Amino acid sequence: MPMISRHWRGLARAERAADYEAHLRADTFPALRRLDGFVDAEILRRALPQGVEFLVVTRWRSLAAIGAFAGRDLEAAVVPERVRAMMLEYDERARHYEIIT
Secondary structure, three states, X not given: OOOEEEEEEEEXXXXXXXXXXXXXXXXXXXXXXXXXXXXXEEEEEEEEOOEEEEEEEEXXXXXXXXXXXXXXXXXXXXXXXXXXXXXXXXXXXXXXXXXXX
């Protein structure tokens, strides 16, 4: 069974970009590491005129493992209220891809 890559994009307020990175490193990623089936995560970022865009890519052993994080609606974005205040916009739905290579 192929692994799954979960992608989520958000556009942070420039002055809150460091806060968002800190949240991922201190809160989100440690919580994910405790979930069975979580493999790893990457934070991709780029500066844009309106803010800092992030693409958070996580890898999972299965869609069932993602359910332990996202709940029954596997594509629902998990965006805590605290993070919403950091963002100008964000995906409300995550995208999942089978990893082929």
